Amino acid sequence: METILEISEHIDPSTVYSELSHPESGGICVFVGAVRGVTKKEKVTSLFFEAYKSMALKEMQKIADEAKEKWNLNKLVMKHAVGKKNIEEPVVIVGASSAHRDDCFKACRFLIDTLKENVPIWKKEFFENDEVWVSSHP
Amino acid sequence: METILEISEHIDPSTVYSELSHPESGGICVFVGAVRGVTKKEKVTSLFFEAYKSMALKEMQKIADEAKEKWNLNKLVMKHAVGKKNIEEPVVIVGASSAHRDDCFKACRFLIDTLKENVPIWKKEFFENDEVWVSSHP
Amino acid sequence: MNILLFGITRDIVGRHQLDGEEFKDLSTVGDLRNHLQQKYPDLQKLSSLNIAVNEEMREDSFIISGRDEIALIPPVSGG
Amino acid sequence: MNILLFGITRDIVGRHQLDGEEFKDLSTVGDLRNHLQQKYPDLQKLSSLNIAVNEEMREDSFIISGRDEIALIPPVSGG
Numbered sequence: 001m002e003t004i005l006e007i008s009e010h011i012d013p014s015t016v017y018s019e020l021s022h023p024e025s026g027g028i029c030v031f032v033g034a035v036r037g038v039t040k041k042e043k044v045t046s047l048f049f050e051a052y053k054s055m056a057l058k059e060m061q062k063i064a065d066e067a068k069e070k071w072n073l074n075k076l077v078m079k080h081a082v083g084k085k086n087i088e089e090p091v092v093i094v095g096a097s098s099a100h101r102d103d104c105f106k107a108c109r110f111l112i113d114t115l116k117e118n119v120p121i122w123k124k125e126f127f128e129n130d131e132v133w134v135s136s137h138p
Numbered sequence: 139m140e141t142i143l144e145i146s147e148h149i150d151p152s153t154v155y156s157e158l159s160h161p162e163s164g165g166i167c168v169f170v171g172a173v174r175g176v177t178k179k180e181k182v183t184s185l186f187f188e189a190y191k192s193m194a195l196k197e198m199q200k201i202a203d204e205a206k207e208k209w210n211l212n213k214l215v216m217k218h219a220v221g222k223k224n225i226e227e228p229v230v231i232v233g234a235s236s237a238h239r240d241d242c243f244k245a246c247r248f249l250i251d252t253l254k255e256n257v258p259i260w261k262k263e264f265f266e267n268d269e270v271w272v273s274s275h276p
Numbered sequence: 277m278n279i280l281l282f283g284i285t286r287d288i289v290g291r292h293q294l295d296g297e298e299f300k301d302l303s304t305v306g307d308l309r310n311h312l313q314q315k316y317p318d319l320q321k322l323s324s325l326n327i328a329v330n331e332e333m334r335e336d337s338f339i340i341s342g343r344d345e346i347a348l349i350p351p352v353s354g355g
Numbered sequence: 356m357n358i359l360l361f362g363i364t365r366d367i368v369g370r371h372q373l374d375g376e377e378f379k380d381l382s383t384v385g386d387l388r389n390h391l392q393q394k395y396p397d398l399q400k401l402s403s404l405n406i407a408v409n410e411e412m413r414e415d416s417f418i419i420s421g422r423d424e425i426a427l428i429p430p431v432s433g434g
Contacts, residue, residue, distance in 0.1 A: 017151035017170060021226050026174035029167070029246075032155060033434050036164035036237060049433065052361055052426055055410035056433075080433055088159050092434045099174060101250060108167075109243055112434060120407070120426075121433030122362030133363040134432035138402045171355050187354065190282050190347055193331035194354075218354055230355045250355060258328070258347075259354025260283030271284040272353035276323045 001068050005060045006079040007051050007121075013090050020097040022074040029104040030077075030095035031112045037087045045126045049082045049091060052120040056080070059119045067096065067110055071103040078111060080121055091123075139206050143198045144217040145189050145259075151228050158235040160212040167242040168215075168233035169250045175225045183264045187220045187229060190258040194218070197257045205234065205248055209241040216249055218259055229261075277340065279308075280347040285325070288318040296342065305329065306336030308346070323351045356419065358387075359426040364404070367397045375421065384408065385415030387425070402430045 004019055013032050020028045035047050060078045067076060079093040094111035098104040123134045142157055151170050158166045173185050198216045205214060217231045232249035236242040261272045277296025281289050302308045305327045313319045326333050326349040329340055333349065340346060356375025360368050381387045384406045392398045405412050405428040408419055412428065419425060 013155035013166075014152040017228070021172060023175040023225050025172060025226075028151075028170040028172065030170075031239065031243070032166040032168075033239070034159060034164060034166060037161040050361060051433070052359065052407070052410075052428070055407055055426065058410050087161050088163075090155070101169065101171070105169070105243075105247055112239060116431075116434040118431070119433050120361065120428055120431055122429065123432040124362075133366070133429070135430040136363040136401055136432075188282060189354070190280065190328070190331075190349070193328055193347065196331050254352075254355035256352070257354050258282065258349055258352055260350065261353040262283075271287070271350070273351040274284040274322055274353075 001073055002075045003061070003064045004077045004079070005057055005064065007053050007056055007082060008079070009081065009083050011079040011081045011090055011093050013093055016077055016093055016095055019077050020075045020095050022097050024099055025074045025097035026099055027101035027104045028095065028097040029101070029108040030093065031108050032090050033092040033112065034090050035085050035087050039125060042127050044087070045128060046087070047085045047091065048124040048126065049080070049085065050122050051080065051082050056119050056121055060115065063111060063114045063118065066114070067107045070110070071098065071107045073098050073103060073107055076107070078115065080115070080119070139211055140213045141199070141202045142215045142217070143195055143202065145191050145194055145220060146217070147219065147221050149217040149219045149228055149231050151231055154215055154231055154233055157215050158213045158233050160235050162237055163212045163235035164237055165239035165242045166233065166235040167239070167246040168231065169246050170228050171230040171250065172228050173223050173225050177263060180265050182225070183266060184225070185223045185229065186262040186264065187218070187223065188260045189218065189220050194257050194259055198253065201249060201252045201256065204252070205245045208248070209236065209245045211236050211241060211245055214245070214249070216253065218253070218257070277342050277344055277346060280345065282347065283350050284322065285319065285348040285350050288316050296346070300342060303339060304336060305334045305338045305340060308340060309336070312348070325350060356421045356423055356425060359424065361426065361429065363401065363429050364398065364427040367395050375425070379421060382418060383415060384413050384417045384419060387419060388415070391427070404429060
């Protein structure tokens, strides 16, 4: 299975279809996570992402391998942005293509859920008068 | 909720993110259906799609309205291509954006499943020596 | 009354559209389906054959009139 | 041994990286965590604090050596 993994300053949702397109794929499912202007009722001005890049890419590869075992996939993409991101900017793109749609839907959901749990990337939320590393404290 | 419905000769997956992006949306989920080179072990050369366009757009609006009632969505897109489509070409694009990812994933799956059941669009498969309107016969 | 034909129903009938003048004495969706299935027996072989009146799918008991736009809806297969 | 610091652990310690010379007598992941939590008490307030050795998350009993790349992994929050 062709797998594209990337951690970089800018990720581009407009190219993901050409990356996932495959002559044996009838279905392509993509999830894009973007910066939302409000969280828990507070107004967010921007986010900052930091990655332990070499380890994060290894963890992403493990997730890709696990997805490939669970479902029949032809192609798979996982990309995460780092640095400062403003509202509406994409921060994560995951997707897969498969012969039938059930596989790519389930794989896509698994990719984003597992990325959020396991990949060493950290997000700081900037509010008007505060900044917080998300989930750091109980 | 802003809703984009379209039935046309060419649909473009590369623009769908900008169409679904929204300052209150943390998640965007998109499904693209494309022409697959094999179906039930036979080699497909191309597909042809035909729509009862005015009724199809009405049915798509009903599906969009139902999705909007079921989930918290900020934007929604449903596009279907008509005419002759070659292998790997996109034939359908559906997607939604929402504050949290669960809503856009569930809505996206609902949009494609319901479109396939209810919208008056017909697909003919062309094989090397045959052509068949899909699902016409028991 | 115009009757629009799509997909395999157009192939069976051999036309995109039928002039409704011939069907003006038929009063319901069910009557129209029966009439067409007698005249074009290959329509009986389809997995299903629904009828839309003014862009809404209708039951057999639905009354049709000369001003309606009617369409034959064979099994859909979009997506 | 280098110790890499990310996210809130970098803010707490005030540096991107610690020179491992200070920790050369510690033999396990658990020992290292205890040592750091004593020296930087704010590390005890985190929801969790994992330790990666050569880019793999390791249990407290895992033996560390002077050649390892070690990283403090506070609660991840990507996506």
